[in-house]
Every structure is written in structure tokens, then in C-alpha cells.
Amino acid sequence: MKKIYAVFGAALLMMGCKPNVIVTQTPTAGRADFSNxxxxxxxxxxxxxxxxxxxxxxxxxxxxxxxxxxxxxxxxxxxxxxxxxxxxxxxxxxxxxxxxxxxxxxxxxxxxxxxxxxxxxxxxxxxxxxxxxxxxxxxxxxxxxxxxxxxxxxxxxxxxxxxxxxxxxxxxxxxxxxxxxxxxxxxxxxxxxxxxxxxxxxxxxxxxxxxxxxxxxxxxxxxxxxxxxxxxxxxxxxxxxxxxxxxxxxxxxxxxxxxxxxxxxxxxxxxxxxFFNVIPSNSLIITRQSEADSLNALWAHYPVTKAFALGANQMMVYDHNNHIRQSIPGELILLNLPQSSTSCAGYGATQAIPSQYVLTxxxxxxxxxxxxxxxxxxxxxxxxxxxxxxxxxxxxxxxxxxxxxxxxxxxxxxxxxxxxxxxxxxxxxxxxxxxxxxxxxxxxxxxxxxxxxxxxxxxxxxxxx
Amino acid sequence: MKKYILGASLFLSSLSSFGAGYQINLEGLRQVAMGGTGTAWPWDASTIFYNPGGLARLKNIQLYVGASVIMPSTGYSNGAVTATSVKQTFTPVNFYVGGPIREGSPWAVGLGVYTPYGTGLQWDNNWIGRYMVRSSQLSCFFVQPTVSYRVGQFLSVGAGFVYANGTLDMTQALPVQNILGSDADSKLHGAGSGVGFNLGVQMKFSDELQMGLTYRSQVNLNIDGGSAHFNVPSSLVSSFPNTSFGTTLPLPQVASFGIGIRPTEFLTIQFDLNYTGWNSLDTLAVNFSQHTSALKDLHAPRMYRNTLTPRLGMCFKICKELSLMGGAAYDPTPVTDGFVSPDLPDADRIVLTCGAAIKPLPRFTILAAFEGTTSVKRNGMYNYGNFAGTYQTTAATPGLAVYYNF
Missing domain, CATH: 3.40.50.1110 (SGNH hydrolase)
Structure with missing residues (x-):
């Protein structure tokens, strides 16, 4: 009988039981002094x-x-x-x-x-x-x-x-x-x-x-x-x-x-x-073959490592010595490149991107x-x-x-x-x-x-x- | 060419919800008072849940109504920041009716309505884990029509069909701030249903020794067409369209073994083992019907493990009109290291119970029970969102039931 009362009491005691997870860690300065x-x-x-x-x-x-x-x-x-x-x-x-x-x-x-x-x-x-x-x-x-x-x-x-x-x-x-x-x-x-x-x-x-x-x-x-x-x-x-x-x-x-x-x-x-990774250097997207053909004709006398084709293409840039060439994978285009220059002026496609916007x-x-x-x-x-x-x-x-x-x-x-x-x-x-x-x-x-x-x-x- | 803002995706860390230990063991108040044991001994009509094989042992048709009030509290600390869950109460209700189809018949039928699963946890809106969860709640009820047959003095068997119905609510902050610095948020609400069964075998070796075996199947709560509501800055509304979602929540299978002994007329001792198949919850998936670059289906790994829960209970009969009960259980957590998430942080739990049965009239019984639960302090990590801390949950649960024998 006593046993039962003991169990009875223990359960009720848990009524007042609240979670206690506060971990008291006093911050210390170790070997240093952070006062100033x-x-x-x-x-x-x-x-x-x-x-x-x-x-x-x-x-x-x-x-x-x-x-x-x-x-x-x-x-x-x-x-x-x-x-x-x-x-x-x-x-x-x-x-x-x-x-x-x-x-x-x-x-x-x-x-x-x-x-x-x-x-x-x-x-x-x-x-x-x-x-x-x-x-x-x-x-x-x-x-x-x-x-x-x-x-x-x-x-x-x-x-x-x-x-x-x-x-x-x-x-x-x-x-x-x-x-x-x-x-x-x-x-x-x-x-x-x-x-x-x-x-x-x-x-x-x-x-x-x-x-x-x-x-x-x-x-x-x-x-x-x-x-x-x-x-x-x-x-x-x-x-x-x-x-x-x-x-x-x-x-x-x-x-x-x-x-x-x-x-x-x-x-x-x-x-x-x-800043250097928002615009991929291959973000010249070609959707029509005629566009690819005209770009290949336009840049026929410049270093184009991979001919323009449908899909994503490496953009045209001015390199470190201000020579026009096609960018290569891994080269970076800067975020401050004016947005209108790519969408309207043909930068990267019909015009090479100026060197100041390119890390070769x-x-x-x-x-x-x-x-x-x-x-x-x-x-x-x-x-x-x-x-x-x-x-x-x-x-x-x-x-x-x-x-x-x-x-x-x-x-x-x-x-x-x-x-x-x-x-x-x-x-x-x-x-x-x-x-x-x-x-x-x-x-x-x-x-x-x-x-x-x-x-x-x-x-x-x-x-x- | 570069509408970078629209192409970028936002990260929903988890949309996690419910979690561990969303099992509720409050289906019968006498059994609750005895540490949750009840597989071996058919005390009353709640045996429809605890062991449908015991229903054919009842002498009369019985009507049983009970309810419990769960008052949980969870604490969190990471050493620098502490938090306590918002106070909430939950009231699972049980209803059973059943017994022999006529006096003395070996056949019995019954119906049970009960709540074997559910959880609810709410944190302050600005708490440190808000990008994982602000609140989560699972409410459900099972309806179980049952038939039981007494094979002989020794053996009786029973089977029930289970229809489950539940609702799920999850809210969390999204890591996107408006111009005032307030967080965006998401609210998911869904309802669903599922089916399963409950089988039991009850063995009466003598008046002093009884045993039980039960198997409750897994029930998959299928939620379809739930509403996903996103409150985001106006510039992102198209990225987070209000849409619907679907998910399946496994309510795991449980196999139980129970033994009851009555060494004297005044004392009954019960021991139960529950083996719960939590490992069916390996990933929690929420599938949205509309997707954008920012809104993708969610897959939160959970990797639950199966658990074995031992339970011990005693009933002491003071006199014909009054019995006192007490019990204890050790409920190990299904949550494995690395998956301790703040939506329902779980740890091994210690359960202590007590209660009383009062019989003011020959056919009428009142049951009162109290369950105190505390989890051990658990220092855990949820790898999926890289969220760590120490948790502890306690709950005080009083309950009351009445039944009447016709």
C-alpha cells in the first residue's frame, strides 16, 4: 500500500516540473583583455x-x-x-x-x-x-x-x-x-x-x-x-x-x-x-540560327574559340591588352556593366565588352x-x-x-x-x-x-x- | 538578359512540422493511471483500443467517455539564447461503446473514437528558430468499429477497422524581410484521412494471470489540397504564390505485448512492451501544386528509429467502491542524433502516473488520472538547418472518464 502512495505522490510532484535548460556559461576573457x-x-x-x-x-x-x-x-x-x-x-x-x-x-x-x-x-x-x-x-x-x-x-x-x-x-x-x-x-x-x-x-x-x-x-x-x-x-x-x-x-x-x-x-x-559573378561570361543566348551565322561572319577575323551556335555562348570582350576576342569559361563579367548595353547595344554579341568590365x-x-x-x-x-x-x-x-x-x-x-x-x-x-x-x-x-x-x-x- | 532578381531562388529551410513522439498514450484513463499498460487486462470498453481481443470479456454493453488535458512546455537554450514555448493546452477525447451482442454471447461488437497521435508546439514569433518553425500542430482522431470473439475460457480475439481523420498546421518565418525588416511567413493548413486496423489476442490463463498481444497497423494520413499561404513583400508575390499542398504523414504501427498478474484480490500488476515502427518516417515531404524558382517541394529528412517502450502499472483495490492506481514508463525517443528539430524536439521521456477509480453506483464508475512527463535534457542538432541547442519538454496531464454498464 505504501508503494502505491509513493508512486501516486511522485506523479503529482511532476505537476510543478518545468523544463530547465538554461545553460549557465559565464563568458571569460582567457589570456586576453577585451576591456578597451x-x-x-x-x-x-x-x-x-x-x-x-x-x-x-x-x-x-x-x-x-x-x-x-x-x-x-x-x-x-x-x-x-x-x-x-x-x-x-x-x-x-x-x-x-x-x-x-x-x-x-x-x-x-x-x-x-x-x-x-x-x-x-x-x-x-x-x-x-x-x-x-x-x-x-x-x-x-x-x-x-x-x-x-x-x-x-x-x-x-x-x-x-x-x-x-x-x-x-x-x-x-x-x-x-x-x-x-x-x-x-x-x-x-x-x-x-x-x-x-x-x-x-x-x-x-x-x-x-x-x-x-x-x-x-x-x-x-x-x-x-x-x-x-x-x-x-x-x-x-x-x-x-x-x-x-x-x-x-x-x-x-x-x-x-x-x-x-x-x-x-x-x-x-x-x-x-x-559583384564578379552575377553575369556569367557565357550569357550570350542565341535562339535563331541566323543570329549565330551573322555573329560568326562578324567575328570571322577575331579569335573565336568556339563558333557561335544556338544556346549559351561565350561573350565577346576586350582583353587585358585591349584586343577583341571571345571570352573563355572562367573569365568574369562585372556587375557594373550597364544593363542597357547588353540588352540593346549588343554588348558581348555584336560589340565586345570593354576591358573595364571584364576580368580575364x-x-x-x-x-x-x-x-x-x-x-x-x-x-x-x-x-x-x-x-x-x-x-x-x-x-x-x-x-x-x-x-x-x-x-x-x-x-x-x-x-x-x-x-x-x-x-x-x-x-x-x-x-x-x-x-x-x-x-x-x-x-x-x-x-x-x-x-x-x-x-x-x-x-x-x-x-x- | 539578366533579370537576376527573378531567377534567384529563396531558401525555405525546412517547413518542418510535427516530429518526434507525436504519439499520445491517453486512450483510457485507468490505463493512463497505470503507466499506460492495458494490453493484458480488459478493464473496460477502452480495451477496444488497448486490446480489441478483450472486448468479448465484457459482461455488459458499456458506454465510456473520457478526456485529458495536456499542458506541455518546452525549453530551449543554446548557451547564449534561451526560449520557452508558448503555453497551450490540448484536450484529446475518448469515446467507447461496446460489449456482448446479448448476455452470455461469445460475440461482442463495439465502436471506439480516440486520439492516438497528435502534437502541438508554438514558439514566440521572433524566437531564434523562427526560420525553422513558429508553430506546428497535428490533431487527429481514429474511429474504430470492432468485433471480438471469445474462443473459450482461455482465448479471445478481436479486430477493428480504423478510419483516421486529421489536420495539420505549420507556420514559420521565411528568411525574407520587408522594407521594415519584418520577416515574411508561411502558413500551411491541411486536412486528410487514412485507414488501418487494430488486431488483438487476449489470453486468460487464470484469474491471477492474463496476457495480451496486439498489432495496430500503420495509418498513412494523406493530406491533399491543403492550403499554403505566403505572406511576403509585394515584390516577391509572384515568387511565392498562394497554392495548395499535399503530404503524407505516417502514423506508425505498434506491436504490443502485455502481462497482468493479480497476486491477491487487492492488487493487480501489469507490464507492457510497445514496439513502435517510427522508421517509416525517414523524410517529410511537402509537395506544392504550384512551383516557382523560389518555391520548390520540401524534403526534410527525419530518419526516425523504432522504439521499444516498457511500462509498469499497479492497481490497488481499497474497497469495492475505490481503487488507487500508479505507474511508470520509459518512453525512448525515435529522434536520432542530427535530426533534433525545434518543431518537436524529442528526447527519451520518463512518465509517472497515478489515479483513482470510484464506483458510487454498481453500474457507474468514475476514473481520474494524472500523468507527469519529463524528457531528459537533450543537446541536439538539426543538421538540415544547422540549428543546435539543448531542449527539455515537460507535460502535466490530468484526465477524467466515466463509464456505465447497461
Missing amino acids: YLAIGNSLTSGYTDNSLTVSGQLNSYPERLFEQFQLIPGTKGGSKSYFIQPLLHSDNGYPSAKYVLGYTYNACTGDSSLGPIPYPNFVADPIDANRYVWPNANYNLGQVNNLGVPGIRVADLPVAGYAVNMNPYAARFFNKMGAANTPFDEYLYRINSLHPSFFTMWMGANDVLGYATAGGVGDGTGLAAPAALNIYNTTDITPTTVFTTCYDSLVRLAIKTGAYGALINIPDVTSLP TDELQNIHTATTAFNQFIYQEALRYNLAYVDMNKYLSTVYSGVEYNGVSYNAQFVTGGAFSLDGIHLTQRGYALVANQIIATIDSSYKSTIPLIDVNKYNGVLFP
């Missing part, structure tokens, strides 16, 4: 998205995400260190030009309307954004800036005198050192001295190859081109490796001069970005050679200064082909892939959060810290009208 964080980098670090910089882009940059996670570590919070100061813009429309949004464009030639990225229709240039950044006069150090992400900046630009005055509107807004003789190095020295960072991340170098790539490889590309003026290399060219290594090393030394721990983030393979095999080789050399050096630097090495190139290559995250598939599909913004180069808020998680994972394994990961899907991807 500095981010160094280019547009990817500034929060640049949809072809421009906006306040909401800055507030959703990966350094902002990292700062928020660092703050979850007990003892990290406190005083001025609880602020993450970004040189915020005043407007959300885009600076200096309009951000992209999804909208309809009418193609007068085909008579079709299609949905795609367009400049924000209500854009008005904000006069305040063109002024120097003003610190909002709060309780933190005047001059404290935690995000030194400057859109457009290259490693090669670091020793350029008058850079902020003459060469970069973002530097003109953000920089304190505005003299004609001041270089970005001077600015970083000033910021690092006033901030005394305990931890930094550095994601530099992508622009040292990207400018060449987005210009369709029109520059020299071998890394041997002479500077246009003292220390000034063409933005449409690849930075010479010796210049890259010297300047990169100097910047790392600056970053660690106050004893900071840090992470060096390497350069992604830019040629896998949506030799140009692609130049980009890969430089990226490999730069990343090899960044890896050596991480070893040399005992810093974490974030292989973002490897991670983004998985994103390019598609990663599953909490029920969402992120990939490099233009517009719909979710990770890349409407410019096809920079990331969405979600893409930046994915990147931040990858940085956290590397920091954790390098410094034995336990920093919570970010719920990526809390933030915005591409917004549809």
Missing part, C-alpha cells in the same frame, strides 16, 4: 553596406557586434571602456553618395521593369556629413575613437601625406590629423596613443587588390608598377608586395605599441564576390597571386607578434558556396543570398554578424576565451519592397 577594443580596417570594418556608409550601417558593423559580445564578459564593463565610439555620420541616406535600395527600374530598350538595386530615390546630401566629425561631448575621452574603419583605405595608402585632405572623403570626415603633411600613420598613432587599446582587430588589405578587380584589371597588375607620385599608387592597380609588407608591418607595430592583444584578419578572395584569365591570376602573397605575409605577422590569425578567406569561401545557419541558407547569390549587400561586395548586417562570429571563434581558440556567439538572424539582411 580598437578596430582597424577599411570599408568592411566601418560597416559600409549597399554601396555607401550610413549611420545604421555603422551601428551594425562587425566591430560594434564584437564590442557588444566583449561587454558580456564580467569585469569588461566600466567607465569610458563601456563606450564604443564610432565616428557616426549624421544621415542614413548614404555618404557621400546614395545607398542602394531594391527598386524597380524601367528598361526603355526592352520595355521591361525589373527589381534590382537602385540608388536610394529620396537621397539628399547631408551637409553635416561633409563636415569634420564632432564628438558628441559625453562622458568619454575627447578623441576616443574605437572604430578606425575607413572606407577605401589601402595598406599602400598608410604613408601618403595629405591623404585625408585630398584622397578620401571618409578620412576627411573622421581624421583628426588633417595637415597636408599628415599621413594615415600619423592618425593611427594619435588614436592609439589616446585610446591605449587592450585588444584590437585589424582587417586591412582587401582594397590593395579590390581596386584592380573592380576596375576590370585595367592596371598593370603585376605589382611592379611605379608609383604615380611619392608613395602614391594607382587605386586601380595591385599594391606592390614590398610596399604592402612594409606598411602592414608598421601598422601592426603601431597597434601593439600599448601592449594590446589582437587578431589579424586576412583578405578574402574578392573574385568570388557576387591573366588578370584573375594577378589577383590570386597578390592575395596569396598578402595573406601569407599576414599569417607570418600573426605568428611573429603572437596574434590571433582569422582565416576570413577560408570562411568566406564557405559562405560563397553556402552555409546553413539556424534554418537560413547564406550564400553568394546576388540579392537573395542574404550575406552580401546590394553592391555585391560588402556584407549585410547579417553578413557582418556571421563574420563577427567567425572572429570570435578564432579569438576563443587563440586566447582560450569563451565569448558568446551572436544571434545573426536578429539583424537585417536585404530588405524587399
